[in-house]
Amino acid sequence: MKLNKDQIDHFNREGWLLLPELFSVQEAALLTLEAEKIFASTRPEVWREKSGAPRTAFAAHLYNQAFGVLAAHPRLIQPIEQIFGERVYMHQFKINAKSAFAGDVWQWHQDYGTWKRDDGMPAPRAMNIAIFLDEVKSINGPLMLVPRSQMEGDLEASHDLQTTSYPLWTLNEPTVARLVERAGIVAPTGRAGGMLMFHGNLVHGSAGNITPYPRRIVYLTLNAVSNYIRSPSRPEYIAHRDFRPIETVADDALLRLAQAEQISRDRPAVAYGNLT
Amino acid sequence: MKLNKDQIDHFNREGWLLLPELFSVQEAALLTLEAEKIFASTRPEVWREKSGAPRTAFAAHLYNQAFGVLAAHPRLIQPIEQIFGERVYMHQFKINAKSAFAGDVWQWHQDYGTWKRDDGMPAPRAMNIAIFLDEVKSINGPLMLVPRSQMEGDLEASHDLQTTSYPLWTLNEPTVARLVERAGIVAPTGRAGGMLMFHGNLVHGSAGNITPYPRRIVYLTLNAVSNYIRSPSRPEYIAHRDFRPIETVADDALLRLAQAEQISRDRPAVAYGNLT
Numbered sequence: 215m216k217l218n219k220d221q222i223d224h225f226n227r228e229g230w231l232l233l234p235e236l237f238s239v240q241e242a243a244l245l246t247l248e249a250e251k252i253f254a255s256t257r258p259e260v261w262r263e264k265s266g267a268p269r270t271a272f273a274a275h276l277y278n279q280a281f282g283v284l285a286a287h288p289r290l291i292q293p294i295e296q297i298f299g300e301r302v303y304m305h306q307f308k309i310n311a312k313s314a315f316a317g318d319v320w321q322w323h324q325d326y327g328t329w330k331r332d333d334g335m336p337a338p339r340a341m342n343i344a345i346f347l348d349e350v351k352s353i354n355g356p357l358m359l360v361p362r363s364q365m366e367g368d369l370e371a372s373h374d375l376q377t378t379s380y381p382l383w384t385l386n387e388p389t390v391a392r393l394v395e396r397a398g399i400v401a402p403t404g405r406a407g408g409m410l411m412f413h414g415n416l417v418h419g420s421a422g423n424i425t426p427y428p429r430r431i432v433y434l435t436l437n438a439v440s441n442y443i444r445s446p447s448r449p450e451y452i453a454h455r456d457f458r459p460i461e462t463v464a465d466d467a468l469l470r471l472a473q474a475e476q477i478s479r480d481r482p483a484v485a486y487g488n489l490t
Numbered sequence: 491m492k493l494n495k496d497q498i499d500h501f502n503r504e505g506w507l508l509l510p511e512l513f514s515v516q517e518a519a520l521l522t523l524e525a526e527k528i529f530a531s532t533r534p535e536v537w538r539e540k541s542g543a544p545r546t547a548f549a550a551h552l553y554n555q556a557f558g559v560l561a562a563h564p565r566l567i568q569p570i571e572q573i574f575g576e577r578v579y580m581h582q583f584k585i586n587a588k589s590a591f592a593g594d595v596w597q598w599h600q601d602y603g604t605w606k607r608d609d610g611m612p613a614p615r616a617m618n619i620a621i622f623l624d625e626v627k628s629i630n631g632p633l634m635l636v637p638r639s640q641m642e643g644d645l646e647a648s649h650d651l652q653t654t655s656y657p658l659w660t661l662n663e664p665t666v667a668r669l670v671e672r673a674g675i676v677a678p679t680g681r682a683g684g685m686l687m688f689h690g691n692l693v694h695g696s697a698g699n700i701t702p703y704p705r706r707i708v709y710l711t712l713n714a715v716s717n718y719i720r721s722p723s724r725p726e727y728i729a730h731r732d733f734r735p736i737e738t739v740a741d742d743a744l745l746r747l748a749q750a751e752q753i754s755r756d757r758p759a760v761a762y763g764n765l766t
Contacts, residue, residue, distance in 0.1 A: 314663075314667075315663050315666075319698060319700055321700065322700065352628035352629070352677070353628070353634055353675055353677055353697075355697070358629055358700075358701070387590075387591050387702070390591075390702055391590075391702040394701070394702045394703075395702070399629055399701060401628070401629055419700055420700075421629075421631070421697050421698050421699065421700050422595060422697050422698050423697065424595055424597065424598065424634075424695055424696075424697050425634070425670070425675060426663070426666055426667040426670045426671070427670075
């Protein structure tokens with residue numbers, strides 16, 4: 215798994231890169247099934263919306279085999295090591311539900327702002343990665359990215375404890391308007407199994423989801439080993455303290471697990487999982 | 491302005507029809523400008539979101555010249571008279587702001603449910619019409635429609651006074667999921683000046699808008715004259731009591747008004763109107 219020059223140039227210029235269908239339908243279906251089980255549980259790592267609908271499950275790679283394999287998968291790790299020129303460790307690992315009917319908004323923000331202020335991360339040498347567990351459509355609350363905004367560095371932000379059910383350092387409206395006026399907004403879509411990577415300083419957000427289509431993604435952060443966090447203030451299941459570089463698994467490890475679980479090769483994405 | 495057979499068949503089958511670019515850029519720009527003035531005013535007909543951002547301005551055709559001309563425009567009136575085989579009057583006329591950054595959600599609902607229960611409208615012989623004042627994009631809270639759901643008739647609904655800032659008879663999640671599983675969701679988009687018409691029993695909703703792009707539309711209801719409301723309970727500026735058929739203006743009436751106001755022929759849609 216190597217990025218080509220066009221892909222690297224696109225990432226360096228635009229601040230994001232989509233690798234569609236990186237994981238097979240079968241691999242993605244296993245992860246969706248496991249995510250449903252986790253969201254149905256009541257662990258402290260599983261956070262909920264004001265409505266009670268699941269919002270985020272943290273650190274699933276530490277207590278679920280399939281997500282453990284995903285977190286060490288070469289298709290995910292190698293492109294990031296290639297870009298940073300250095301090995302990486304898992305800074306954060308979460309499954310975001312964006313539930314059918316009840317998925318809440320994420321206001322405009324940069325992630326590095328939080329890593330710096332809350333975790334003491336020295337530089338934005340950590341990569342955001344979204345793995346699609348459901349089809350991401352234009353109507354079910356896709357991630358919206360402001361291209362090239364990573365070049366602005368760390369923008370002024372205020373700590374928003376109100377408008378979302380998760381504390382965020384959010385940007386003010388004139389800043390977002392200025393950046394969008396220059397470069398617009400992209401909202402990459404695609405079937406389950408796709409992978410979207412973007413810069414820690416890329417401005418992004420997502421609207422609520424009122425459709426019957428859940429938009430679950432694994433949303434993880436790989437940090438360059440030398441860039442380990444210096445002064446973490448958040449719980450260990452949110453900002454990890456294991457700074458050892460990730461040892462990747464075999465490329466077919468997730469597929470073999472799906473086969474062992476007898477996941478059908480053409481099992482469709484579960485569209486109405488939240489209703490059952 | 492006559493619909494052709496394909497357009498009528500599409501409406502009768504799918505429950506909706508988009509007439510893109512029905513009004514010129516110049517005509518639409520005049521309406522956008524007038525809408526900004528109305529939203530900046532403090533009339534009782536102008537309702538606001540919880541945040542204070544404008545949400546809906548009712549009955550603007552009765553106190554604003556440009557919207558008065560729009561409300562009697564043949565491009566808007568004639569297709570509806572053609573479908574109903576009868577003359578029409580204005581049952582409701584509002585400008586919905588769906589403001590930049592702060593546009594709120596409209597839960598899934600049918601409009602005829604409200605007209606029947608709150609206004610005593612005998613039959614769903616009234617047409618919903620949306621005129622785009624800004625470009626409607628996939629990311630700024632487009633109307634989402636469930637095709638063919640008008641064939642379900644008047645579905646069971648509950649009066650929702652909580653989740654939106656406007657009282658609505660909303661549908662439950664299993665009902666929406668069942669209809670969407672059958673026919674999916676469409677979210678028509680297009681530049682300012684487009685017109686979307688849809689059946690009074692078509693299930694629809696829209697997500698919030700967190701982008702810097704406002705998505706203002708004129709949202710009006712033309713009712714067949716014989717189907718006048720029998721027992722109105724809402725204020726007259728919401729459910730009108732003037733049941734006389736609309737006398738249309740000349741096709742160039744709105745254009746001439748735009749020219750008189752010196753609206754440029756290529757004035758772009760105002761993208762950041764809410765920020766000024």
